[in-house]
Amino acid sequence: MNATPIIGLEVHVQLLTRTKIFCGCPNRFNPDQPNTQTCPVCLGLPGALPVLNEEAFRLSLRTALALGCRIAPFTKWDRKQYYYPDLPKGYQISQYDLPFSHDGVVEIGGETEGDVPRRLRIRRAHLEEDAGKNLHDESGRGGDSRVDLNRAGTPLLEIVTEPDLGSAADARAFLEDLRLLLTDLEVSDCNMQEGSLRCDANVNVRLALDDGGTATTPIVEIKNLNTFSGVEAAIEHELARQIAEFQRTGRRFGDPGAEKETRGWSAERNETFAQRGKEEASDYRYFPDPDLAPVTVAAEEVARIQERLCEPPGARRRRFAGEHQLSEYDARVIVSQGRQFADYFEAVARACGDAKQAANFVTQDVLRELNARGLGIREFPLTSDVLGGLLARVAQGGITVKSAREIFGELLAAWSARAEAAEDGADVDVGELPGEAAIERIIAERGLAIVNDEGALEAALAAAIADSPRAVEDFRAGKQQAAGAIIGKVMKQVKGADPKRVRELLLKKLA
Ligand SMILES: [Zn+2]
Structure with missing residues (x-):
C-alpha cells in the first residue's frame, strides 16, 4: 500500500x-x-x-x-x-x-x-x-x-x-x-x-x-x-x-x-x-x-527589522557550496556552529583567498581548539585576520600546510602561557592577541620559509643522489619509498625546502 x-x-x-x-x-x-x-x-x-x-x-x-x-x-x-x-x-x-x-x-x-x-x-x-x-x-x-x-x-x-x-x-x-x-x-x-x-x-x-x-x-x-x-x-x-x-x-x-x-x-x-x-x-x-x-x-518598523536580518542557515549552506565551492559536509559543519562561527570562516576565506584551506582549518584545527578550551569563536585568540594571513602564506607558496599547523599551535600555546601567567598574578597583558609579528618571528626562528632557490636545491639533490647509491638503485628497481631517504638528506641540507618540490626534482632526475 x-x-x-x-x-x-x-x-x-x-x-x-x-x-x-x-x-x-x-x-x-x-x-x-x-x-x-x-x-x-x-x-x-x-x-x-x-x-x-x-x-x-x-x-x-x-x-x-x-x-x-x-x-x-x-x-x-x-x-x-x-x-x-x-x-x-x-x-x-x-x-x-x-x-x-x-x-x-x-x-x-x-x-x-x-x-x-x-x-x-x-x-x-x-x-x-x-x-x-x-x-x-x-x-x-x-x-x-x-x-x-x-x-x-x-x-x-x-x-x-x-x-x-x-x-x-x-x-x-x-x-x-x-x-x-x-x-x-x-x-x-x-x-x-x-x-x-x-x-x-x-x-x-x-x-x-x-x-x-x-x-x-x-x-x-x-x-x-x-x-x-x-x-x-x-x-x-x-x-x-x-x-x-x-x-x-x-x-x-x-x-x-x-x-x-x-x-x-x-x-x-x-x-x-x-x-x-x-x-x-x-x-x-x-x-x-x-x-x-x-x-x-x-x-517602517518592519522594514527596519527586515534590513538587519541574518541569512537563514539553509541559504547560507547553499551559498557556501556555490560561492566557496565547499563540500556539503564542510558547509553543514560550519553553519551548524552558528552565525559567528560561519562569519569567522568567511572572513578567513576572504583574507587568505583559499576557501577550501580555510574550511579545513576552521572545521578541524579551530573547532578542536574551541572544544578543548571550552571557548566560543568570539573568545578565540586568533582573529580571522591573523589566521587568514597565516593561510595566505600557504596559498602563496611561502610556507607549507604542515608549517602553518605548527605556527597555529605555537601561537595558541604562547597565548595560553601568557593567560596562565596572568592568572598566577604575573604582570602580563593577556589582552594582546597573537598577530602578524608573532607569525614572522616563528617562521624566521624555525626556518619555515619555503626556499625557492632552485640552484641550492639542485646542488643539494645532486649531492644526496651521489651520496646514496643504494637508495637510487632501490628506487630505480621500483621501491617508491626509497625516495624518502634522499629527500630527507636534501631537507636537512636546505632548511625550509618544500618537500613537494624536492620530490618533483628527484623524479625528474631519476626518470
Ligand atoms: Zn510577574
Missing part, C-alpha cells in the same frame, strides 16, 4: 527577554527556587493589570520575518479559557483570530546531488504566555503534587506550519534549522532540556488503496516533543502505527468517533500512547482580553 505522510508542526519557543511578557518579573529558568519569580500579575491575583513587554514583541517580529511571514498591521490579545493548577488566572493570554504574523515559507533539502528542495509553508506565528509547571511526586509513594509559577508569564512564540512535511526526517531537518535560526537571531537560547524549544507534531497518512481509491487516517497530535531524535522517532512510529491501525479497523479521517486524537511519546518504550481527547477551539471560549491594548505595527 502506497502511503504519503502528512505532517505539520507546532513549535513553542521561549523568548530570551530580560523580563516576563506581561509583568516585570525576571524571565529565567530557576527550578531550584520555585515561586521566587512571581508578582500579582503572573500569579493572576484579582485587579492586577498586564502590560506588554515590547522586547518580546520585537523578538517575535524578527523571527516571523526570518520565516518569510507577513506581518499583520493590527493584532490583538485573546483569553483562552481553561482551568489547570499551573494556570492561576483560569485563562491564558494568547492570540486567536488575529495573530501578529502569517503565511511564511521556508525551504528544506536540495543540498545534495539529486535532492529536490521542498517548500514548507508557515501558517502563522503568534505570541502568548507560558503556564507554570506542575511537579508530581514520581516516587510511587503517593507524595504531594506542587505548582511552581516561576515559568508562568514567560513569553512564548508559537510557530505553526502547514502539513507540508513529507517525512519524519524533514520534520527533524526543519526543527534543527529553526533552532539554528532562533539562536542566530538571538531570540531564544533554544535549550531543549530546559523546555525553551519544544514541539507538537500533527501526523496522519494518505493511503493509495488497492481498488484505486485513497483513504486518509485520523489526525494524531503528538504532544511535547523536546529532542530532535524524539521528534523523528515519534513521527516514524506514529506513521507505522496509523497504517497498521487502518489495516485492522479501516477507520478514516472524518468517520464518527475518529476525531483528532492526542498522544504522548515515550522514548523509553519507543512508542506513542493515548492521552486525553483534543479540545476544539470552541471549548476554550476565546474572547478579546479587555486589559490589553491591541498592537499596531508600523511598516
